Every structure is written in structure tokens, then in C-alpha cells.
Amino acid sequence: MSPSTAKKRYLTNTAISMGVYLAAVFGASYVIKNFEFAAVVKYILAVLPALCVWWFLWGAYRFYQETDEFERSRLITGMLIGILVILVVTSGYGFLELLADAPHISLFWVFPLFCAAGGLGRYFTKIDGEKC
Amino acid sequence: MKNRLKELRTGQGWSQAALGDKLDVSRQTIIAIETGRYDPSLPLAFKLARLFDCRIEDMFDDEGEN
Missing domain, CATH: 1.10.287 (Helix Hairpins)
Known part of the structure; x- marks a missing residue:
């Protein structure tokens, strides 16, 4: 893969993962504050933004390997x-x-x-x- | 490190992007090397020397480097 293709992929991955991260942060806090859930569901919802952090970091690691x-x-x-x-x-x-x-x-x-x-x-x- | 990359590249009539494509590196990398802001690794220096059919020491000048 050429470095420019790797960079495009990295920037796209960063934009999407950060967009979903923001949506997960605001979405999870809104849902948890306004609705009743069992503790385990709250834990799962609260951890969703962290998955986006992993997604972003995985993209950075892939860029490191490909560029x-x-x-x-x-x-x-x-x-x-x-x-x-x-x-x-x-x-x-x-x-x-x-x-x-x-x-x-x-x-x-x-x-x-x-x-x-x-x-x-x-x-x-x-x-x-x-x-x- | 000072180098003659820009001189050699323009001598061939290649753009920075074209040289980057030949070496499988980005245009930013070529710019960084030409302006002396980045010293290439040994494998990349060898690729450059082979491409321009010269020795590494003919392309790079470490005089004044610590």
C-alpha cells in the first residue's frame, strides 16, 4: 500500500472513529441519565466510547505499519x-x-x-x- | 544533513511526488529530506543512491554534523 493511500485510510478512520466516539459519549450519557437500566447494561453503555478509543488507536497502529x-x-x-x-x-x-x-x-x-x-x-x- | 537530492531530482526532471512514487514514500518525505529536516534510514539512502546511480556519500554530506 502506498503511503498516500495509508494516510487517506488513517484520516478516514480517525474521522469516523472520533465521530462515533462523540456520538457514543453524548448518546450514552443521555440514555443513562434519562432511562432506567440494570447495572450491567449501564456498564456496557458506559464502555461504548472506550471501544471507539480502541478503534482510533488500532487505526493509528495500522497506519504505523503501512506508511x-x-x-x-x-x-x-x-x-x-x-x-x-x-x-x-x-x-x-x-x-x-x-x-x-x-x-x-x-x-x-x-x-x-x-x-x-x-x-x-x-x-x-x-x-x-x-x-x- | 545537507544533501543533493533536489539537484539530482530536478536534473532528471522529476517532481517530488514522482520521486516519492518511485521510492514508495510520500511527497512529504521527499520534501523533508530535501530540506534537511529528516535524514533517511540507511535502506532508503541506498534506494536513493541506486535510483540516481551514485554513492550515498556523493548524495549526502555529513560535514558539520555532530
Whole structure:
């Protein structure tokens, strides 16, 4: 598979998985708040957005395998920046919660923050195309 | 790392996309190598050298690199 085809597939997978993720987050919270379910059903509904996270990450892993070495390096750099930001922010805020009574923030925010930081990392490793 | 890739590519009359297709890499990769923002792996450097029928050291210049 050519790198451009792999990139198209990765971007399509990212757009679809993130769209379904948002729908699952809002859909599951609406349904759980407004209807009565057995605990097991609530667990299944609540876990649906996490499946979309897996779907997105699987697409990223497939892109890693299918693309060329430079795009692979950009992907890894973006993810590394995402991981660094997540570790710094979550461990820092964890200590604030533990020692300084800062208000609790849900772990739900870890993935959106990872995506934002990773996206920023990819943006900064972008090469502006010069005209031939 | 400085290199002569752009000079060699334009000498053949190839676009960045065409060279990328010959090497099975993206146009972004060619741009990154030409501008010195990315140093290719050894296998890719060998592919480039074979394509342009020259030695790797004729294409890449590590002078001034640490």
C-alpha cells in the first residue's frame, strides 16, 4: 500500500472513529441519565466510547505499519508529545487533588487531552510543501 | 544533513511526488529530506543512491554534523 493511500485510510478512520466516539459519549450519557437500566447494561453503555478509543488507536497502529519511515516518525513524535503532556498534567493535577484539595476532574478528560496534545505535536512536525 | 537530492531530482526532471512514487514514500518525505529536516534510514539512502546511480556519500554530506 502506498503511503498516500495509508494516510487517506488513517484520516478516514480517525474521522469516523472520533465521530462515533462523540456520538457514543453524548448518546450514552443521555440514555443513562434519562432511562432506567440494570447495572450491567449501564456498564456496557458506559464502555461504548472506550471501544471507539480502541478503534482510533488500532487505526493509528495500522497506519504505523503501512506508511513510510518519515510519516511513522511524525506519528510517533505526535504520540510521544501526547503521552508527555498527559503524564505531566495528570500527575501534576493528581498531586493537587491529593495534597491541596483541588476539585476532582474525571479521567474521561485524559483521552481528549492526549488527542489535542498529539495533534499539536503532529502539527509542529508538519513539513510545509514547497512548490516543485 | 545537507544533501543533493533536489539537484539530482530536478536534473532528471522529476517532481517530488514522482520521486516519492518511485521510492514508495510520500511527497512529504521527499520534501523533508530535501530540506534537511529528516535524514533517511540507511535502506532508503541506498534506494536513493541506486535510483540516481551514485554513492550515498556523493548524495549526502555529513560535514558539520555532530
